[in-house]
Amino acid sequence: MPRTRTSNRELFSLFRTAATVDFCESCAQVCTGQCCADALLDRARTQALQLHSRSAAADNASGIAVALEAARIRTPTMPDGAGLAVGFLDAEEIGARGSAHHAPTVAPDTVVINVDGAQLGDAPTEAGGPAHALLAALDQAGRETGVPPRAGAMASGNRRYAAAGLPAAGIGMGIPGYQTPAETADRVETHTLVAATRLVVATVRQLAGSVTG
Structure with missing residues (x-):
């Protein structure tokens, strides 16, 4: 079965919503710019690890x-x-x-x-x-x-x-x-x-x- 590579851009799309604004990781508030995909994914992983505790x-x-x-x-x-x-x-x-x-x-x-x-x-x-x-x-x-x-x-x-x-x-x-x-x-x-x-x-x-x- 061929392996499928998922790019950061594709991963980011999984976390996008229909909202017209994005949540900015750098300033921790709603802003009009797009958030960094890597930062968003890192945060998701961190939260997942914390859930059990x-x-x-x-x-x-x-x-x-x-x-x-x-x-x-x-x-x-x-x-x-x-x-x-x-x-x-x-x-x-x-x-x-x-x-x-x-x-x-x-x-x-x-x-x-x-x-x-x-x-x-x-x-x-x-x-x-x-x-x-x-x-x-x-x-x-x-x-x-x-x-x-x-x-x-x-x-x-x-x-x-x-x-x-x-x-x-x-x-x-x-x-x-x-x-x-x-x-x-x-x-x-x-x-x-x-x-x-x-x-x-x-x-x-x-x-x-x-x-x-």
Whole structure:
């Protein structure tokens, strides 16, 4: 059987998505240039080797816990004319491919709140896209709950949604031991999970009120 040689260009195409922007390995943020295929493949191999040893207690188990609890609290009280959806994405550690694939399919009137982790600390928040109303809602929610968001880099799926033209915010409340065996459940602080949930619930309430009010 003849051997088939796969070039770097062909390998790179396996990791391309339908998104109009790419995730830049050098600056760790969404940019308009193409990423280096070798760097992307190296990252994929590294992530694959780490999977067996990761507990993922913070990223992304704590973030999922916050999203599910916030949805449980808010769903029964959502007003007419406002919807609520929760999404969980795969392939995020390989150039945010999951959100890159999903973002173009999201309705244009959607507001995105991405919770990457809630293990400890305050609420560094990064907003993108047409996010003025979202930032106002986050600010008011922070005042109500005593969990004020502060400006901070959040290199996660929120950048893919912002690049697709959606108002998007990424919230990350600490991920010690990020993607190592030290990222364990005993390091997740209960009061931080509660604080993150309260912030998200209050923000959704503010946004829903602005839609129906």
